[in-house]
Amino acid sequence: xxxxxxxxxxxxxxxxxxxxxxxxxxxxxxxxxxxxxxxxxxxxxxxxxxxxxxxxxxxxxxxxxxxxxxxxxxxxxxxxxxxxxxxxxxxxxxxxxxxxxxxxxxxxxxxxx
Amino acid sequence: xxxxxxxxxxxxxxxxxxxxxxxxxxxxxxxxxxxxxxxxxxxxxxxxxxxxxxxxxxxxxxxxxxxxxxxxxxxxxxxxxxxxxxxxxxxxxxxxxxxxxxxxxxxxxxx
Numbered sequence: 001x002x003x004x005x006x007x008x009x010x011x012x013x014x015x016x017x018x019x020x021x022x023x024x025x026x027x028x029x030x031x032x033x034x035x036x037x038x039x040x041x042x043x044x045x046x047x048x049x050x051x052x053x054x055x056x057x058x059x060x061x062x063x064x065x066x067x068x069x070x071x072x073x074x075x076x077x078x079x080x081x082x083x084x085x086x087x088x089x090x091x092x093x094x095x096x097x098x099x100x101x102x103x104x105x106x107x108x109x110x111x112x113x
Numbered sequence: 114x115x116x117x118x119x120x121x122x123x124x125x126x127x128x129x130x131x132x133x134x135x136x137x138x139x140x141x142x143x144x145x146x147x148x149x150x151x152x153x154x155x156x157x158x159x160x161x162x163x164x165x166x167x168x169x170x171x172x173x174x175x176x177x178x179x180x181x182x183x184x185x186x187x188x189x190x191x192x193x194x195x196x197x198x199x200x201x202x203x204x205x206x207x208x209x210x211x212x213x214x215x216x217x218x219x220x221x222x223x224x
Contacts, residue, residue: 004156033211043157043202045211056211091156098209101147104156
């Protein structure tokens with residue numbers, strides 16, 4: 001079975017540009033999570049969805065960050081405008097609601113110049 | 114405020130010996146704990162978990178112990194193998210919400 005699929009794997013862009021990260025959860029999983037990993041803060045939860053509805057976005061750092069889940073098989077994390085401090089590895093994870101564990105994708109390494 | 118802490122950034126162990134990775138937490142509302150293993154350029158891979166109603170869970174070479182009174186959990190790997198060399202993350206959750214991660218411990222198993 002396919003795991004969580006994230007794209008792109010790497011993204012390098014200039015400050016001020018819009019960045020869109022994509023995630024396809026495991027089929028049948030109805031909870032989806034976005035995490036960010038940085039040297040300073042480690043792995044931290046940004047937002048999670050249950051059945052396509054955002055449940056907790058308290059980890060989203062600023063209004064420049066937004067996430068959507070238009071259907072059960074696709075989610076996006078958008079940064080507009082991007083800043084150098086947004087450089088990090090962004091992970092998406094999914095699971096069936098109420099079950100553990102979460103399964104992670106291989107991440108998107110984002111570099112903002 | 115770090116709610117989950119892994120105080121040892123690295124650990125080196127000889128092949129065949131036991132590896133013990135430790136994790137402390139502060140939030141008494143955590144009811145589920147997990148260990149993930151991570152290789153470079155890959156996402157975290159689930160290893161083993163434990164519910165707060167238990168104090169031990171075993172899966173092959175991996176055992177997780179939970180001491181709720183001390184707010185402490187540990188992962189034991191016996192015997193350790195070179196392929197176990199990776200970064201190990203402790204994580205905790207409240208009522209199946211998002212995970213709170215520790216900072217990770219890099220395990221190196223020497224042949």
